[in-house]
Amino acid sequence: MAQLIEITAADDPRLADYRDLRDVELRKSIEAEEGLFLAEGEKVVRRAAAAGFEARSFLMAPRWLDGLNEVLSASPAPCYVVSEKLAEEVTGFHVHRGALASMRRRPLPTVASVLAGARSVLVLEDIVDHTNVGAIFRCGAALGFDAVLLAPRCADPLYRRSIKVAMGTVFSVPWTRLDDWYDALPMLGAAGFTTIALTLAADSVAIEEAVTGVDRVALVLGSEGHGLSERWERTADxxxxxPMHAGVDSLNVAAATAVACYVTARR
Incomplete structure (x- = not known):
C-alpha cells in the first residue's frame, strides 16, 4: 500500500517529478531523461494503473485520497499529500482534478507487434500539437481503430496534455513510433494494409469511395501546417x-480524423 506522506514545502526535493508542468520543453527533457510520464485526474490515474503502468509516486490533495484508495492500496509508491494551494505552486497550474501520478514509461513495442492482428490503423506524420495527438487517440479508440503509428517528429502521446485530452485512451490503444520514415507506407503495404492519405491532392477521391472494399486499412494524416509530405502523399496507395461546402477545404486534423474514422469504421 502507498505510504501517505504529508508535505508542506514547495521546494521539497521529493516533488521534483511534478515541478513546472506548464514548461513544455523542460518537461519533455525531464520526462525523457527520467523515463516517466504524468497522469492527471482520478479517471486517468485509474486507467494508467489498470493498464499496468508502475507508479513512481502520487501527488494528491486530501479530498482525493478516498476516491483513489483502490489504486493507492495496490501500489508501493509513496503518495505525497499536499494542499491544493501547494500543488498549484509546485506544478504551475491549478490541479482542479486534485490528483497526479508520476508513472514509469515502458519500452516502445515493435511496429510488427503493434500491427499484429490489426485491421484499422492510424498513421501520423509530424503532428506536433499534444492536444491534437490526444484527440486523435480518443477518436481512434472510440471508433474501433486497433493501433496508432507515429512518425519520429510527432508529439509525445504520453505527455500530460495528450493523455488528458485522450482521456487515457493512450493506455488502451497499442502504439509505437516508426523507425523508418521514408519507407513507412510501402512497409505498411507489404504488411497487407491499404494506405489511404487524407490530402487535397488532385487525384483524391471522397473518403467513402477510398475505403470501399478495403479490408486492412491505414489512414494517413499529416501535420497541422502543410499536411502530408510529398513522399508520404505519393507513396500512399x-x-x-x-467533401465540404461553403468554400472550406480542410478541417483541424483531429476533427478530420473523427470524420474519416467514422466513415472507415462503417466500410
Whole structure:
C-alpha cells in the first residue's frame, strides 16, 4: 500500500517529478531523461494503473485520497499529500482534478507487434500539437481503430496534455513510433494494409469511395501546417478528401480524423 506522506514545502526535493508542468520543453527533457510520464485526474490515474503502468509516486490533495484508495492500496509508491494551494505552486497550474501520478514509461513495442492482428490503423506524420495527438487517440479508440503509428517528429502521446485530452485512451490503444520514415507506407503495404492519405491532392477521391472494399486499412494524416509530405502523399496507395461546402477545404486534423474514422469504421 502507498505510504501517505504529508508535505508542506514547495521546494521539497521529493516533488521534483511534478515541478513546472506548464514548461513544455523542460518537461519533455525531464520526462525523457527520467523515463516517466504524468497522469492527471482520478479517471486517468485509474486507467494508467489498470493498464499496468508502475507508479513512481502520487501527488494528491486530501479530498482525493478516498476516491483513489483502490489504486493507492495496490501500489508501493509513496503518495505525497499536499494542499491544493501547494500543488498549484509546485506544478504551475491549478490541479482542479486534485490528483497526479508520476508513472514509469515502458519500452516502445515493435511496429510488427503493434500491427499484429490489426485491421484499422492510424498513421501520423509530424503532428506536433499534444492536444491534437490526444484527440486523435480518443477518436481512434472510440471508433474501433486497433493501433496508432507515429512518425519520429510527432508529439509525445504520453505527455500530460495528450493523455488528458485522450482521456487515457493512450493506455488502451497499442502504439509505437516508426523507425523508418521514408519507407513507412510501402512497409505498411507489404504488411497487407491499404494506405489511404487524407490530402487535397488532385487525384483524391471522397473518403467513402477510398475505403470501399478495403479490408486492412491505414489512414494517413499529416501535420497541422502543410499536411502530408510529398513522399508520404505519393507513396500512399490512395488519396482521399472529406467533401465540404461553403468554400472550406480542410478541417483541424483531429476533427478530420473523427470524420474519416467514422466513415472507415462503417466500410
Amino acid at each position: 490512395r488519396r482521399a478528401i472529406i
